[in-house]
Amino acid sequence: MNPTLIIASLTIKEAVRRRLLLAFLSITVVVVGLSAWGFDRLAHSQSLTSGESNLAVPQALILFMFMLSFVLALSASAIAAPSISSELESGVLMTVVTRPIRRSEVLIGKWLGLAALLAGYAVGVCVLQFAVVRIVSGFLPPNPVLVCVYLFAEGALLLTLSLLLSTRLPAIAVGVIGVAVFGAGWLGGVVGSLGTAFNISALRTIGQIGRFLLPTDGLWHAAIYYLQPASLIAEDGGSRQNPFYAQGAPAWPYLLWVACWFLIVLIAAVASFERREL
Amino acid sequence: MSQANWAEGTAVERSAVDGEAGLHGAAGSSPGTRPSQSAVSPAIHTVALTKRFGATTAVNSLSMTVERGEVFGFLGPNGAGKTTVVKLLLGLARPTGGDGLVLGAPLGDREARRQIGYLPELFRFQALLTAREVLRLHCRLLALPKHAWEEEVGSALLTVGLLKRGNDRVGTFSKGMQQRLGLGVALLGTPALVVLDEPTSALDPVGRHDVREIIRGLRDRGSTVFLNTHLLEEAEHVCDRVAVIDKGTAIATGSLDALLARQSTVRLRVGGLGEGWWSELGRFGRWRRQGEWNVVEGIDPSRIADLVDALVARGGRVEAVIPEHQTLEARFLELLSER
Numbered sequence: 001m002n003p004t005l006i007i008a009s010l011t012i013k014e015a016v017r018r019r020l021l022l023a024f025l026s027i028t029v030v031v032v033g034l035s036a037w038g039f040d041r042l043a044h045s046q047s048l049t050s051g052e053s054n055l056a057v058p059q060a061l062i063l064f065m066f067m068l069s070f071v072l073a074l075s076a077s078a079i080a081a082p083s084i085s086s087e088l089e090s091g092v093l094m095t096v097v098t099r100p101i102r103r104s105e106v107l108i109g110k111w112l113g114l115a116a117l118l119a120g121y122a123v124g125v126c127v128l129q130f131a132v133v134r135i136v137s138g139f140l141p142p143n144p145v146l147v148c149v150y151l152f153a154e155g156a157l158l159l160t161l162s163l164l165l166s167t168r169l170p171a172i173a174v175g176v177i178g179v180a181v182f183g184a185g186w187l188g189g190v191v192g193s194l195g196t197a198f199n200i201s202a203l204r205t206i207g208q209i210g211r212f213l214l215p216t217d218g219l220w221h222a223a224i225y226y227l228q229p230a231s232l233i234a235e236d237g238g239s240r241q242n243p244f245y246a247q248g249a250p251a252w253p254y255l256l257w258v259a260c261w262f263l264i265v266l267i268a269a270v271a272s273f274e275r276r277e278l
Numbered sequence: 279m280s281q282a283n284w285a286e287g288t289a290v291e292r293s294a295v296d297g298e299a300g301l302h303g304a305a306g307s308s309p310g311t312r313p314s315q316s317a318v319s320p321a322i323h324t325v326a327l328t329k330r331f332g333a334t335t336a337v338n339s340l341s342m343t344v345e346r347g348e349v350f351g352f353l354g355p356n357g358a359g360k361t362t363v364v365k366l367l368l369g370l371a372r373p374t375g376g377d378g379l380v381l382g383a384p385l386g387d388r389e390a391r392r393q394i395g396y397l398p399e400l401f402r403f404q405a406l407l408t409a410r411e412v413l414r415l416h417c418r419l420l421a422l423p424k425h426a427w428e429e430e431v432g433s434a435l436l437t438v439g440l441l442k443r444g445n446d447r448v449g450t451f452s453k454g455m456q457q458r459l460g461l462g463v464a465l466l467g468t469p470a471l472v473v474l475d476e477p478t479s480a481l482d483p484v485g486r487h488d489v490r491e492i493i494r495g496l497r498d499r500g501s502t503v504f505l506n507t508h509l510l511e512e513a514e515h516v517c518d519r520v521a522v523i524d525k526g527t528a529i530a531t532g533s534l535d536a537l538l539a540r541q542s543t544v545r546l547r548v549g550g551l552g553e554g555w556w557s558e559l560g561r562f563g564r565w566r567r568q569g570e571w572n573v574v575e576g577i578d579p580s581r582i583a584d585l586v587d588a589l590v591a592r593g594g595r596v597e598a599v600i601p602e603h604q605t606l607e608a609r610f611l612e613l614l615s616e617r
């Protein structure tokens with residue numbers, strides 16, 4: 001087997017044994033289960049007209065998905081944070097890196113394994129949530145698959161960044177930075193949309209720069225777009241300052257940049273690990 | 279008289295060994311030149327290998343050669359630079375000066391690592407895997423053929439005495455058991471070079487004995503062993519040659535015998551001579567009275583026979599001559615204090 005895949009499968013095996021995926025999924029099942037009740041109330045409320053409730057359900061779903069994306073991204077950061085630094089500290093990596101394997105293979109292998117776990121989690125969360133909402137209210141987002149892809153990409157972004165940081169920093173520091181970075185990314189997006197709505201160029205610029213430096217919010221907005229039914233887009237044209245509204249599909253140059261961002265951070269992580277003296 | 283004969287025999291043996299090996303600080307070879315590569319390259323060859331951490335010089339211009347098939351002891355006090363040298367040899371750290379070859383390849387070479395087994399000073403394994411799974415993981419990383427895995431894993435477990443615990447998770451192992459597992463990992467795939475960094479630091483007396491047996495086994499099958507230790511009796515038992523390093527500098531290199539044979543101590547019991555008879559024999563060494571024994575310290579082993587002759591010529595009745603080998607510990611402390 002290819003050394004990269006050996007490390008990837010080892011990473012997955014360890015995570016499964018640690019019951020990580022199981023823990024995340026069981027929490028998710030509980031939360032999504034509770035949300036079923038909420039969506040049911042919303043869909044069958046006497047005080048809302050059927051038109052209103054047709055808008056309320058997708059909007060509530062977007063809010064709910066925001067919370068899930070937050071959990072997803074932080075889980076990604078949490079599982080990646082200890083991957084290199086803790087294993088160096090404990091000595092587990094010593095006998096691995098002295099085998100006929102490149103450091104880059106160790107790092108990419110870990111990245112692949114963690115990303116596969118994250119993908120599994122993202123798919124599980126999306127399937128569960130969309131199924132529940134569909135059953136309770138009859139609403140299904142226009143493109144559930146792309147929603148899942150963008151939510152995964154958002155988590156993978158934090159995962160990759162955390163992996164880079166973990167080649168140099170202890171796990172706790174990486175975890176804290178992960179949370180801070182996610183918050184900053186979201187705030188940057190909010191500031192940017194306020195700037196656009198009120199035509200304040202300084203704020204708009206901050207938002208733009210933020211979107212490029214840290215594409216988490218950009219990817220989140222891509223996910224929002226595929227959560228919005230046509231009726232919501234028609235209705236909500238005026239509320240551009242709403243941070244839970246996406247005006248358009250993600251532009252392909254931006255997606256290209258996101259791909260580059262992944263590549264750059266991953267290369268930086270490999271370089272940092274290769275330079276590190278153990 | 280039989281004791282005197284025995285002493286004579288020892289002296290002859292000793293001098294034979296004495297002639298063979300040079301005992302010298304290892305800074306001899308010209309620094310800066312890249313070691314040459316040959317068909318049967320030594321297992322380890324370094325030239326002026328140096329590693330600095332800021333102001334600390336952990337390894338200072340170390341030049342040494344470890345031949346294939348040798349058990350080489352690398353001795354030194356805490357902080358001498360032993361672990362740092364091992365990390366340089368394995369490519370875990372980069373030298374700040376000098377260079378070296380391991381199994382004929384540059385330091386840290388990936389293909390050469392296929393031939394190297396390594397037990398780190400800080401050993402830890404994936405806590406959630408079983409011992410067998412850890413060993414299988416390393417078989418995989420070594421790209422051993424799949425049909426050989428079970429055989430390799432089984433024999434490694436047997437050698438390090440973990441056969442019964444093979445299916446238990448490593449997280450449930452005691453520290454000594456983890457070190458045993460580490461040894462097992464280092465033995466996989468019949469490596470040409472086995473690097474052990476204080477392999478008995480967590481082991482009980484039985485484990486220490488086992489490690490000696492393992493090292494002898496490795497030598498018998500032709501592997502080279504590089505043994506880092508500050509436990510001198512460990513080195514004394516298994517090493518063919520040793521280097522003593524202190525503050526990053528090799529202060530003595532050579533065969534154990536040569537290292538110890540420069541001088542030794544003889545205990546004598548002699549009758550038939552009056553008081554103070556040894557005052558004329560000061561040329562042999564430093565004399566000391568200890569109960570009914572006379573002790574000569576610092577005597578050249580080849581002169582023990584002459585000493586006995588001199589005693590007999592003076593009419594002494596030599597009742598016992600007991601040459602005492604200098605312990606490695608004594609020699610070690612002496613070497614360190616000479617600096």
Ligand SMILES: Nc1ncnc2c1ncn2[C@@H]1O[C@H](COP(=O)(O)OP(=O)(O)OP(=O)(O)O)[C@@H](O)[C@H]1O
Binds near residue numbers: 331334355358
């Ligand atoms: N990563 C590092 N950063 C700074 N100094 C270091 C580093 N690693 C080792 N040193 C220093 O290098 C010197 C040699 O350390 P090393 O670990 O090689 O000693 P050692 O001979 O293995 O000792 P011990 O018997 O205690 O294991 C020490 O002075 C140590 O402080």
Ligand SMILES: [Mg+2]
Binds near residue numbers: 361399
């Ligand atoms: Mg050490």
